[in-house]
Amino acid sequence: MAKQPMLKFVSVERDMPTKRAPDLRNKDFGEIYAEYAGEKAKEQSSRCSQCGVPYCQTHCPLHNNIPDWLRLTAEGRLQEAYEVSQATNTFPEICGRICPQDRLCEGNCVIESSGHGTVTIGSVEKYITDTAWENGWVKVIKPHSERTESVGIIGAGPGGLAAADVLRRQGVQVTIYDRYDRAGGLLTYGIPGFKLEKDVVMRRNDQLAEGGVTFKLNCNVGEDISFADIQAAHDAVIIATGVYKTRELAGPGSGAKGIERAIDYLTASNRKSFGDDVPEFDDGQLDAKGKRVVVIGGGDTAMDCVRTAIRQGATSVKCLYRRDKANMPGSMREVQNAEEEGVVFEWLSAPKGFTGDPSVTGVIVQKMRLGAPDATGRQAPEVIEGADYLEEADLVIKALGFEPEDLPQLWGVEGLEVTRWGTVKAQFTTGETDLENVYAVGDIVRGASLVVWAIKDGRDCAEAILDKLNASAAVAAE
Structure with a gap:
């Protein structure tokens, strides 16, 4: 009788891949976690309890078949x-690295509630796909047959790339338009290398290009090409631009030099990692070296900024967040x-104003306390009068979240409906907008959200477009 390969959570403890020592990893932009060895991946996968109702799968936006691939890994298959x-996730090696598993799959692992520690789902997911790349199991996309229909995708972030992958596998002609010089969106320019090394993203871009996806980069819709021209060139259009408009800070002195947007700061750092010429980094504007840095915000973007500043050689790095640690929106792991x-967190702290003219020299910080819950149920922060203090700073980074750009105005599009938050109004299941054959996916529909949700939206939208194209083809054939 074969030995039972699973249910070993009672005898085998949870063990994450080795994490490099802080005083070593904070000096470079390499990923901080080592790769699992084959036997360790088997061991950790074998801890899965193979639940009848797998909450890990239920709480994954993509509903990945997690228990199945954990068992296969435990068996060495x-x-x-x-x-x-890969059947349910276009980019499993990316999700394995950057998904907040503690809030999704791992956070809902049944054996965690029994006190045995969650299965290390994300690390195994990363290991499986990295191994697949190393062994040549990841193949170039080769459709069974080519179709005449074409789809234009505006935005080369995870939502757009996921949609392109699904469509190309079915032979649809796909063109992606993007404002940047490299595809990947925030995967390329927003997320630092210590969380997602850039060759991981570039090889997926290369896979899509080799599979027949056409990339038109350095292409600003509304400037280099009109939305109407894109519509005319394709049978369907997917808007997958993401959200890039930074929420602004108010208060005295908020226009001083040295108060920068998180997206500009992170993009400059990531461009340097590619070896690009970045004048605003080289002249010191977006380089934290030797500076007292204050980052304002509590999400994952703020965590990316503080950890980048440490690696650039900042004198000190502090993060101001208006709620307490328990109410932090970012990943607790981050x-x-x-x-x-070496980052210092100043909880229950918010900026009131800034000192310094023309360049910032400090943040006037007002202390907060948590009061009555707001409309979402979270306790609303209240100012503690008379508790203000000055936090000295040479570089202040705004990481307060992102809002959508006004696409109908930017692109001159009539009939593209938006919500009161400025996001494009679209069906969540299909991405359909009020404009015929125009779809929208990802953050431009949801607001700033997770990469895994953008991937889900892109895949679902592509399937909806395929259904419509197939239905039209069937009618034409009658």
Whole structure:
């Protein structure tokens, strides 16, 4: 009788891949976690309890078949594990690195509630697909047959790339238009290398290009090409621009030099990692070296900024957040990593104004306390009168979240409906907008959200477009 390969959570403890020491990893932009060795991946996968109702799968936006590929990994059947993983997720090695598993799959692992520690789902997912790349199991996209229909996708972020992957596999002609010189969106220019090394993103871009996806980069819709021209060139259009408009800070002195947007700061750092010429970094504007840095915000973008500043050689790095640690919107794992690397968090603190003219020299900080819950149920922060203090700073980074750009105005599009938040109004299941054959996916519909949700939206939208194209083809054939 074969030995039971699973249910070993009672005898095998949870064990994450080795994390590099803080005083070593905070000096470079390499990923902080080592890769699992084959036997360790098997061991950790074998801890899965193979639940009858797998909450990990339920709470994954993509509903990945997690118990199945954990079992296959435990049995050493890695190529099959990769195929099961890839069946529901376009970029499993990316999600394995950057998804907040503590809030999604791992946070809902049944054995965690029994006190045995969650299965290390994200690390195994990363291991499976990295192994697949190393062994040549990840193939160039080769449709069974080519179709005449074409789809134009505006935005080369995770939502647009996921849609392109699904459509190309069915032979649809796909063109992606993007404002940047490299595809990937925030995967390329927003997320630092210590969380997602850039060759991981570039090889997926290359896979799509080799599979027949056409990329038109350095292409600003509304300037280099009109939305109407894109509509005329394709049978369907997907808007997958993401949200890039930074929420602004108010208060005296908020226009001083040295108060920068998180997206500008992170993009400059990531461009340097590619070896690009970045004048605003080289002249010191977007370089934290030797500076007292204050980052304002509590999400994952703020964590990316503080950890980047540490690596650039800042004198000190502090993060101001108006609520307490328990109410932090970002991943607790990221907060822990930042604290280990030397970041100081000032909880229940918010900016009131800034000192310095023309360049910032400090942040006037007002202390807060948590009061009655707001409309969402979270306790609303209240100012503690008379508790203000000055936090000295040479560089202040605004990481307060992102809002959508006014696409109908930017692109001169009539009939493209938006919500009161400025996001494009679209059906969540299909991405359909009020404009015929125009779809929208990802953050431009949801507001600033997770990469995994953008991937889901892109895949779902592509399937909806395929259904419509197939239905039209069937009618034409009658």
